[in-house]
Amino acid sequence: MDTVDFISPERLKTFEKQTDRQEKAVALHNHTLQLGSSLMSMIALLELSLRNSTNQRLIESFSDTEWLLPGHASIPLKAFEKNAISSAIAHARKAAYAKLSYKEKAYLDAFAFPSGKPADTTHKVEVRKRQSLFVVSQGQVISQTTFSFWKRLYSAEYDATLWKTCLKRVFPDKKLKRSDVSVALETIYATRNRVAHHEPVYGARLEEAMNALEMVRNSLGASSATVDTSFKKFSRIQYLRLRMDYESFVEAWQTLT
Template sequence: MKILDYISQERLATFESFTDTQDRAIVLHNHTLQLGSSLMSMIALFELALRNSTNHQLVTDFGDDQWLLPGSTKIPLKPFEVKAQKTAVRHARKAAYSKLSYKEKTYLDAFAYPGGVPAGATHDEKARERQRLFVVSHGQVISQTTFSFWKRLYSGDYAGTLWKKSLKKVFPNKDIERADVAKALEVVYATRNRV
């Protein structure tokens, strides 16, 4: 097989525009992949640090260590973040459910369907009902939130409610502005998605 069977001509054309031969374009392509891999490990560490330091500060300032769990929050979240929070809870339940054996999963039917499993219930419907039984922890939900969720907490939408009261404390440099943080997070987010 030729290299173009693995890398499309369209993709390789981008790299050929910066080089004088196809071989050099392939080398540049491979270097780009290596760079992306290195960047992703740093971005993952940054995302983890941002998520945990932001959570810690919000818990400290708002006094709600369960703020990401449905119905527990004293933190004024906007509709986008509320939706993201619900998605994270659903994903946390799904992750916990996926660790069960088939026998353990079917055992949950007695609790999910006290009157018996309805005739014609699909596999997906049964899985969703079983997953709703799981009580997940705040930490499990945090691990399922997206970078976008945390980035949005630093947006202008939260300037008065979260930045001034709490999130400014995440950054030791007191001269730093919310807009600068938001802009930097947007760059990291775009880079992450591109990588």
């Protein structure tokens, strides 16, 4: 097989449009993958830190340590976020169920079907009933929430109810607007999705992504962009690797295109 067959002609077309030889297109493709790896690493740390910082501020402001769990309605959320929480709870239960042995799973039938399991019960219904028995924790649900859920809490829909009341403390710089944070998170979210699907990030899209990551990294928990925050220290290695791969990519792009 030729190298192009490993990548696929369709995928390589994106890079062939930027170069004059297939060899250069392949090299550019591989530089893009390396950059994508560093982008995902940095975005993963940011996502992890954003959701935990946001969760902590919401707990402090609404005095509810289990606001994500069933039966809790202390935080004024929109329908989309409520549905996202329900999905996260279902995934948390599924994850807990997956850890059981076959015998342990079968043992749950005594509780899932106290009057006996109907003969026509499908496997799908059986599993759903078993999983519904699990009582999951706040931490288990948080681990199943998506980046989309957390970045939406910084959207205009929550300006009055969440941003002004508590989430401004996640980004305490008085010069920073909610819209600045929201736009940056949207850019990072879009970048994450592109890289996750092995789609290239270059040109203006790459510059926007780098600027958004820089802004959020400098602003999370910071009273000003120059403060050496805990998050900056926490993400230092990943950030340095990203900068190195970014510079390498830009140099390769200039050389190969």
